[in-house]
Amino acid sequence: xxKIKVTNFTISLDGFGAGTNxxxxxxxxxGGEELHTWMFPTKRFxxxxxxxxxxxxxxNDFVEKAFENVGAWIMGRNMxxxxxxxxxxDEWKGWWGxxxxxxxxxxVLTHYERKPVKMKGGTTFHFVTTGxxxxxxxxxxxxxxxxxxxxxxxxxxxxxxxxxxxxEIHLAISPLFLGSGEHLFSGIDMLNLGFNxxxxxxxxxxxxxxxxxx
Amino acid sequence: xxKIKVTNFTISLDGFGAGTNxxxxxxxxxGGEELHTWMFPTKRFxxxxxxxxxxxxxxNDFVEKAFENVGAWIMGRNMxxxxxxxxxxDEWKGWWGxxxxxxxxxxVLTHYERKPVKMKGGTTFHFVTTGxxxxxxxxxxxxxxxxxxxxxxxxxxxxxxxxxxxxEIHLAISPLFLGSGEHLFSGIDMLNLGFNxxxxxxxxxxxxxxxxxx
Numbered sequence: 001x002x003k004i005k006v007t008n009f010t011i012s013l014d015g016f017g018a019g020t021n022x023x024x025x026x027x028x029x030x031g032g033e034e035l036h037t038w039m040f041p042t043k044r045f046x047x048x049x050x051x052x053x054x055x056x057x058x059x060n061d062f063v064e065k066a067f068e069n070v071g072a073w074i075m076g077r078n079m080x081x082x083x084x085x086x087x088x089x090d091e092w093k094g095w096w097g098x099x100x101x102x103x104x105x106x107x108v109l110t111h112y113e114r115k116p117v118k119m120k121g122g123t124t125f126h127f128v129t130t131g132x133x134x135x136x137x138x139x140x141x142x143x144x145x146x147x148x149x150x151x152x153x154x155x156x157x158x159x160x161x162x163x164x165x166x167x168e169i170h171l172a173i174s175p176l177f178l179g180s181g182e183h184l185f186s187g188i189d190m191l192n193l194g195f196n197x198x199x200x201x202x203x204x205x206x207x208x209x210x211x212x213x214x
Numbered sequence: 215x216x217k218i219k220v221t222n223f224t225i226s227l228d229g230f231g232a233g234t235n236x237x238x239x240x241x242x243x244x245g246g247e248e249l250h251t252w253m254f255p256t257k258r259f260x261x262x263x264x265x266x267x268x269x270x271x272x273x274n275d276f277v278e279k280a281f282e283n284v285g286a287w288i289m290g291r292n293m294x295x296x297x298x299x300x301x302x303x304d305e306w307k308g309w310w311g312x313x314x315x316x317x318x319x320x321x322v323l324t325h326y327e328r329k330p331v332k333m334k335g336g337t338t339f340h341f342v343t344t345g346x347x348x349x350x351x352x353x354x355x356x357x358x359x360x361x362x363x364x365x366x367x368x369x370x371x372x373x374x375x376x377x378x379x380x381x382e383i384h385l386a387i388s389p390l391f392l393g394s395g396e397h398l399f400s401g402i403d404m405l406n407l408g409f410n411x412x413x414x415x416x417x418x419x420x421x422x423x424x425x426x427x428x
Contacts, residue, residue, distance in 0.1 A: 013385070013412070013423060014399040015229045031405075171227070173387065175414035175423060179405035185228040186400070191245075191393035198227070200389040202416035209227060209389060 002140065003147045006157055007066035007170040009184075010035045010206065016181035017154040024082040027095065031178045038174055038205035039063055048101045059203040062170065071146025072139040073102050074132075076156035077110040080125065087114045087127075094125065105142040107135045109156060132159050154182035161188055169195070169211040172203070216354065217361045220371055221280035221384040223398075224249045224420065230395035231368040238296040241309065245392045252388055252419035253277055262315045273417040276384065285357025287316050288349050290370035291324040294339065301328045301341075308339065319356040321349045323370060346373050368396035375402055383409070383425040386417070 011017050012035060019029025026032065039045050043054035044063040054060070077083075081092045087110075094100050099120040107126050114127040128135040139148045150160050160166050190211070197214035200207065225231050226249060233243025240246065253259050257268035258277040268274070291297075295306045301324075308314050317336040328341040342349040353362045364374050374380050404425070411428035414421065 013387075013425075014402075014404060173227075173421070175412045177399075177404040177409060177412070179403035185391075188228075189393035190228060190391040195391060198389045198391070200421070202421075207387070207414070207416065207421045211227075 002071070002143060002145050003167040004136070004150065004160070004165050005147055005168040005170070006150045006152075006160075006166060007168075008039070008063060008172065009152060009157065009169065010038070010172040010174050011184050012174055012176055012178040012181075014177050014179065015183050015185060016178040017152070017157070017184040019178055019181040022078060022082065027082060029181055032181065034176060035174050035178070038172060038203065041205075048096075055204065057204050058201060058208070059205055062172070062203065062208055066149070066170065067101075069147050070102075070104060070149045071143025072104050073106040073149050073151050074135050074139050074156070074160075075106060075108055075151035076153050077108050077127075079151055079153045079156070080106075080108045080110075086112050090114070090117070093117055093119065099123075105139070106151075107139050107142075109135055132156075132163055132165070136160075136165060154184055157184065158188060161190075161193060164193060167213065169209075171209040171211060172206040173209065174206050216285070216357060216359055217381040218350070218364065218374070218379050219361055219382040219384070220364045220366075220374075220380060221382075222253070222277060222386065223366060223371065223383065224252070224386040224388050225398050226388055226390055226392040226395075228391050228393065229397050229399060230392040231366070231371070231398040233392055233395040236292060236296065241296060243395055246395065248390060249388050249392070252386060252417065255419075262310075269418070271418050272415060272422070273419055276386065276417065276422055280363070280384065281315075283361050284316075284318060284363045285360025286318050286353040287320040287363050287365050288346075288353050288370070288374075289320060289322055289365035290367050291322050291341075293365055293367045293370070294320075294322045294324075300326050304328070304331070307331055307333065313337075319353070320365075321353050321356075323349055346370075346377055346379070350374075350379060368398055371398065372402060375404075375407060378407060381427065383423075385423040385425060386420040387423065388420050 019032035022029040041055045042060035042063045046054035100123045103122040107128050117125040194213040195211050197212045199210040233246035236243045255269045256274035256277045260268035313334040314337045321340050331339040408427040409425050411426045413424040
């Protein structure tokens with residue numbers, strides 16, 4: 001069955017999934033990039049940058065697994081790019097260049113209309129201005145029985161959690177503090193949402209938590 | 215050198231150190247006891263209840279270590295007992311019976327005066343009505359060069375953190391959600407407080423994090 005899942009999403013010890021002041025230079029906000037240091041050396045992540053090296057092991061397995069059976073992505077526009085407000089031109093096509101690592105349709109939540117952008121390798125960015133529910137409906141059609149991955153950022157995941165749409169979460173906890181930023185679970189009662197089945201797996205550089213409804 | 219430390223303090227994945235609605239029956243609030251399930255089976259914890267069994271390993275080592283070189287404890291009155299407001303009688307002497315597991319002076323923060331209560335095995339409960347700073351001064355004298363352990367609960371630890379008094383924290387992260395309760399780090403910028411040195415040790419049932427000033 002097609003699942004709606006959050007995978008490879010990293011939070012700090014103080015619960016932040018991104019830093020403050022996101023910008024072109026610091027897309028994950030101040031300190032936000034450090035959250036992902038567990039992922040950067042992995043073989044699968046290095047391959048996304050065209051490199052043929054990197055670590056293998058539990059952390060790498062999680063990065064691998066996060067891409068398996070994904071038929072469509074949904075992400076917030078702040079994850080897609082640093083531009084806010086109207087799309088002033090069609091120049092910005094995401095962070096990854098001509099061949100992004102998604103290879104499936106990606107539905108970008110935004111308040112501003114824009115025509116789809118077709119990239120190399122199977123990725124097409126669709127811009128959805130009608131909210132999370134219709135983004136999910138479109139993604140389901142596009143995914144054709146495979147899973148839908150809610151990519152982030154924090155605000156997008158929170159909206160999907162609160163709407164009760166998420167089936168499974170793979171959280172990585174990075175052993176560091178951000179001090180401030182966007183809090184993932186603040187004000188969200190995960191028990192109340194039915195997430196009472198939890199598995200902990202120790203990675204090399206992060207603690208991995210698999211969260212499902214029991 | 216004498217350190218001021220928080221040890222064996224457990225939080226949930228959503229950052230809570232205790233549940234809501236603390237009471238005589240649920241001293242750690244709703245769901246709060248579950249936080250500590252990693253600790254209950256350990257040999258050292260079982261010994262506190264007079265049992266001669268239990269698990270050994272990393273989790274047990276942390277429980278052991280938390281009692282080492284402690285010359286005095288400081289705790290909030292809600293950790294000492296379920297009574298709120300005035301001490302109506304001298305009946306309540308903590309949760310542990312006649313011979314509590316502290317074996318050193320324990321300074322209980324309260325707004326209500328009460329005479330010291332001397333227990334068996336070296337524990338004396340002193341009631342401090344003049345705030346965290348004077349509790350710390352009294353504890354330092356009593357500890358005589360050994361460490362001071364800030365026992366909890368959440369509110370007490372937050373006060374000591376915010377005042378900049380804490381040198382070292384051993385946090386255990388339990389792989390569960392509480393959904394609501396008392397949040398340990400909310401509004402506290404641990405980076406700003408200088409806690410940038412972090413070590414992660416995976417235990418059998420919890421993730422242990424050692425936090426010091428780098």
